[in-house]
Amino acid sequence: MSAQAGFVKQSTILNDAILQNRASKAGLLERAFSLAFRGLVYPQIWEDPVADMEALDIRPDHHIVTIASGGCNALSYLRANPAKITAVDLNAAHIALNRLKSVAAQQLDSHEDFFRFFGRADHKENLAVYRDRLRPHLDEASRKYWDGRDHFGRRRINGFAKGFYRKGLLGNFIGLVHILGRLGGAKPSLMMAARTREEQIELFERHIGPLFGKKLMRFLCSNPMALFGLGIPPAQYRALAGDRHMADVLCERTRKLACDFPLVDNYFAQQAFGRAYQSAEPGSVPPYLEAASFDWLGERSQKLDIRHQNFIDFLASQDAGSLDRYILLDAQDWMTDQQLNRLWSEIDRTAKPRARVLFRTAAEETLLPGRVTNELLSAWDYDAELSQALTRKDRSAIYGAMHLYRLK
Template identity: 30%
Template sequence: MPPRTHTQATISHRTQDALFSRVHGGNLVYNTCWEDPRLDREMMNLQPDSRVVMITSAGCNALDYLLDGPAQIHAVDMNPRQNALLQLKIAMIQRGHFEDIFQLFGQGSHPQFKELLEELKPALHPFASRYWKAKNYYFRASSLNPSFYYRGTAGQMAWIALHTFLGSSKVRDYMDALLQASGVEEQKRLYQHIKPVLWSGLVTWLIRQPVAMTMLGVPRAQVRLIETQFQGGLTGYIRSKMEHVLTEIPFSENYFWRVYLTGHYSKSCCPNYLREEHQATLQQRVNRITTHSTTVANFLRENPGDYSHYVLLDHQDWLAAHKPQALEEEWKLILENSRPGTSILMRSASPVIDFIPEFALERLKVDTELADRLHPMDRVGTYGRTLLAHVQA
């Protein structure tokens, strides 16, 4: 097959970008957060006067941060469906009844969700109420789709990937054994046994499909970063990260990956907002979270303030590739709305974060020692780099 021409590549890239915008503009993408809040909280050191601006994602981590007692958390997301998910979690926590909370978000289904939704309606934003009424089947277990955690685009991709892997009886046996593994030594032994089957040609092919990355929330800009900066490209990157997760991090506490393998959490392996011992604290504090369906830059324009923490996830990878002026504007607004010592936490698909504007770097003190020490402990394990910086006077 002859190589693609420049024109063909350009058309392909535009198509991928249009697909990404369409998927993210009209769907719930993330049904669970894909960043480890245990490390975030150690890096941020939240205090009673902390005022946090963060990207919502699935809202799990905003609730986790509340356990450290910050004064305010502003959860910002361009996708109102992500905020609707956090609003649903907040309304359920305010309502109480832990078993219903765990049934809904721990098991990923609830047979009386329609009735619950009617009860929660006064506590939900109008958009959230309409959205969950239309998507009430997301929490309906069926033989075709047993769990909310296989809903949304990331969840649908997890379901496809899981069943691709499960085509092999050896992989099914491996996953069962992995879920019961007593520690990393047993995990390593299991992985070496299954490695040739796990990385079959079919799985490698699936990983390289643009639609797969789009559904997982990975834009082409991040794929390009990986392809150009990681030996082995996208396939090598994912294989390396998966090997780290499967052989270096205790799987018994890795609720991020377990939920996609099983479709549910357990009460001993779940996000903190689903632990019964935290419900009273969360009930007292959830009114400290406000949601905003807009960009980080627009939020800061409309809500100027003296914020102490920013959690930017990895969205600046996309801004750097597609909207460099918007990237500069966002950093300008972040610095204008910060105090000396303000912490900024972000992640990237790249092992090197080199796109922060020079004027911003002049105001930042980057804490490479702490971030680099904690990065390998991340239970998600899929990012190339974690960056922690503090604003200087």
């Protein structure tokens, strides 16, 4: 497939997933988000794989299907050594990133090299590693992506020499928040000076919380386009805000990120406030980047099937009763009732006995009752107690809740 044909295909599948209102103000916002979402959005996925794995109870014979996003979760699930993981995504940049990580796991000889590339992600030496060790083993589409140039004419692979986690919509958004903080007389990076939970709370109250009361911040938060950098489409913006001001909602979620977990054990907070992983120790990085993981990562990454495809279309291509675990991230927040019912129809059809479905929502309540037919949902049990417990453990903090469904 040519690069132009690939771009047209991506545009089509993104529009099909995102556009709910064709001719309205909401429709214009959705089209703007679709345009923004065609590039790199998440250099790091913003869901906690440790909480995920507790929910999923992955076994060696399981076939898992997940939305790929930045790839941290799919690679981290390999710790449980399932039979197969299929990672699908509508975003070509995310697919290229997942394939780069998978190839690197198989081709690099040491955790030091692997961590320098994907943990530090800011060394010039990474460019030579890409050229000599990784590029020859990439598929054509991924090579074209990383060899290609961004909107400013810079080679995309150069991001790994200059700070990859500061790239993409999410990286740019976090950078903007730091700038706004300084303009407002605060410095979010000072959060990283905290050594105790008490100090975290004190620094948040002094440097972070007041920002959400500033007129400029409240104005920006009231504009759905301003939050595209968090990967929040217009439909999810409405669900996240509810009847509250978005600045108040984000302040509450940021407080959880900053205060509810020790910073040394929360790499989401480290990236948000310090803009880098602090070490390769457990808790400071996604599980796949830990030193102990490198021993098995190369071999097990061969079980990872990465596909540029719509999640529902992938399920439709699978045999009945063939899949064990489904991880939907927050994708259902984007969906119409028709899309939700089509999705759950395929989940019902392809689910093996004792299958599980895990997803997140911007709001606190599960969105399925009243939108997915009782005929489809009646086959599943919602574990409200475990879902609430997992939500409390989710270090990423930005979502309203995690939700776990089990096939009866």
